[in-house]
Amino acid sequence: MIVNADDFRDAARRRLPKIFFDYIDGGSFGETTLRRNRDDFDRWALEQCVLRGSMQQDLCADILGHRAALPLMLGPVGFLGLYRRDGEIAAARAAATAGIPWCLSTFSIRSIGSVARAAGGEGYFQLYILDDRGLTEELLAGAERAGAGALFVTVDTAITGIREKDVRNGFRAATRLTPAMLMNMATRPAWCLDVLGKGTPSVEAVDHRAEFGRGALEQAANLSRRIDKTLSWADVAWLRERWNGKLVIKGILTAADAQLARSTGADAIVISNHGGRQLDAAPSTISALPEIAEQLGGEIDILIDGAFRRGSDVIKALALGASGVMLGRSYAFALAAGGEAGVAKLLNIFRTELTINLALMGLDSVDALRRNGRSAVRFLDAPRA
Ligand SMILES: Cc1cc2nc3c(=O)[nH]c(=O)nc-3n(C[C@H](O)[C@H](O)[C@H](O)COP(=O)(O)O)c2cc1C
Structure with missing residues (x-):
């Protein structure tokens, strides 16, 4: 039974082959940062405020200049x-x-053009800068043609952290399905029928480039090899000149880097440690937020991700200065478990949890929460068990 976001994780585990479940679920090395992202939400409490009368909740929020419903x-x-x-x-x-x-x-398997055409809505594109600048510009042009309103440049993955579960499963190292993978997939017939039923998926954006090979596994392995390992702020400046829409730097954890992002012309940052998949022992994102918001609040849009599983987690981030929260694993699991309806249900769970918790805090809107800011939360400095 699906009651909360974590229930989708269990449902996804039952439906996905182990290599894919572990790839989504895992973190890097000892998974310290992965755990911290979750645990550090408990260091903040929400302020209860009673007898404010029954109220209509307005959950709308401004994200990158767009008025979002949540x-x-x-x-x-x-x-x-x-x-x-x-x-x-x-x-x-x-x-x-x-x-x-x-x-x-x-x-992604499908290109930004295909997704924008089929889904509509407010769509953005995340770019890895590749050492092949020609292909990087091709990806940019595709995003522009698709009408992407913002470009998210991910800057915390020039070198990939080792995800030990993937190493054990042989994921990423493999460019073709191995017998062990095939045997594992055979234990998940519903997934096989759905994903492999009409042939092996491939990466639409590089299908026309023979040098990337064929099939998603080989293409992905070749793509990740081409992520530029020497990336610097000069490359972000290069991108700023080529991209007219909003530019968002994803993977910031310190106020100093947030300042650099702003001075390089970024419109927004995402406070992120890649969901604990990169630098292990890095701080949790929720612990990095207050200092960045204090130093840059109002000067740059601040988004955040990392283990958001509850409406109360979202409320804490908004009170501490974020303008919006990005979901990762929670919706990947909901998608794996239930497709579009699964993601819709997950968003509905967040909507309900936000509504109830804001009401119990005596607040009638996300805007009011953001205005109240730090006074809506309390830091609990008690030692943890
Ligand atoms: C399976 C998986 C694949 C990801 N792929 C990308 C990616 O291609 N580009 C990117 O910028 N971030 C990627 N991320 C990181 C997410 O955007 C996000 O930072 C992270 O998942 C947030 O933490 P959470 O999953 O605990 O919510 C990926 C994360 C996961 C779990």
């Missing part, structure tokens, strides 16, 4: 089309129907 958006998650057939389109449709933006990963 203070949420779907962040970029790679390979959605391997968890569900046309998963990118299904997720984007659920977002569009709920009135929130979606952001398509560079590592």
